Amino acid sequence: MKSFVRTAGLAMVALAAVSLSGAAAWAGMGQPSEWQIGLQGAATPVMESIHSFNTFLLTIISAIVLFVTVLLSIVIVRFNEKANPVPSKTTHNTLIEVVWTVVPVMILVAIAIPSFRLLHLELHTPEPDMTVKVTGHQWYWSYEYPDNGGFSFDSLMVGEKDLKPGQPRLLTVDNEVIVPVNKTVRVYVTSADVIHSFAVPSFGVKIDAIPGRLNESWFKATKEGVYYGQCSELCGRDHAFMPLAVRVVSQQDFDAWVGQAKQKYSDVPVIAPAQLADAGGVR
Structure with a gap:
């Protein structure tokens, strides 16, 4: 026994x-x-x-x-x-x-x-070094950098036929979020339509994006690299196809990217209402 x-x-x-x-x-x-x-x-x-x-x-x-x-x-x-x-x-x-x-x-x-x-x-969010605002849409993410010039951009999933070698299927996006390593990043999260959920497993971040509400989270990435996440809320037809990717880089590389991003995402021509009407965009 x-x-x-x-x-x-x-x-x-x-x-x-x-x-x-x-x-x-x-x-x-x-x-x-x-x-x-x-x-x-x-x-x-x-x-x-x-x-x-x-x-x-x-x-x-x-x-x-x-x-x-x-x-x-x-x-x-x-x-x-x-x-x-x-x-x-x-x-x-x-x-x-x-x-x-x-x-x-x-x-x-x-x-x-x-x-x-x-x-x-x-x-409890410590004193942040920078802020990123995240907005969920059906079915993609938008990001804004209010502390670095206020530019913003959309981020959509890259289709399987457009993937390059080494890029993961259903996780690769056309525009990644870029943040510096060892910096406290405050994340404001909201939604433009239905409830989404911003989640990056390796960061320990998962927070709902709710229309009309601004939720807050934070992270401090200690290792450079690319970290993938997905919408973790059942948000509709293309729920499975709105991934997110955060690339953590050195402060020098981040500063260089910010300079390029200001030109790339801020030089968008403003279309006047009259031009929209002429183009048939306003009825």
């Missing part, structure tokens, strides 16, 4: 170890990866905290499963009809009743403390 319990315990420990290591080993950075079973790699302090909290919860869950499995194994072996023909008639045990009340409460408190700490980290 002892060998059976020992074997069951070792099996559960091995399962927990595989689960804990697999979450880190089989998860990509910035985009989904093949055979991924865990969270995407962390590129911000918030996502690093989410990773730590996830590992903490997985450890607790694995320990509970292991404990319950050992108890069930003992019950199966020691208290079946063959091994124990005369069953116990015990109906009350004060110690056990106190333990099964106090221990779950202690576990919940242990989970609540880091949970509230993480929630505060996500919701």
Whole structure:
């Protein structure tokens, strides 16, 4: 019986170890990866905290499963009809009743403390270095840089036939969001039509874009690279085709891009109402 319990315990420990290591080993950075079973790699302090909290919860869950499995194994072996023909008639045990009340409460408190700490980290925006305004449309995103000249641009998904080698399908966009590395970016999110959701898994950012409301989030990317996300709200027919891409670059490259973006996105000719009427645009 002892060998059976020992074997069951070792099996559960091995399962927990595989689960804990697999979450880190089989998860990509910035985009989904093949055979991924865990969270995407962390590129911000918030996502690093989410990773730590996830590992903490997985450890607790694995320990509970292991404990319950050992108890069930003992019950199966020691208290079946063959091994124990005369069953116990015990109906009350004060110690056990106190333990099964106090221990779950202690576990919940242990989970609540880091949970509230993480929630505060996500919701409390530190002093930002720059701001990006995000607007969801059916079915694409628009971005505005109010701290860098106020230019704005639309970002649409690149079709599969137009993809270049190395560009991920259903995630590549024509105009990426560009931000500098190690800078706190405040994100204002709203919608022009229906409810969307701005989400970048490697940043630990997911916030709804609601018409008539301005929601706020933030991130501080600590690694250069391209990080993909998608609309995470069922927003209509082309919901699956409005990805977003954030490229994190050095401050020097960001400054150079801003200079180019001001010319590219700000030199849009303003069409007067009279011209619209002549063109048939106003009726």
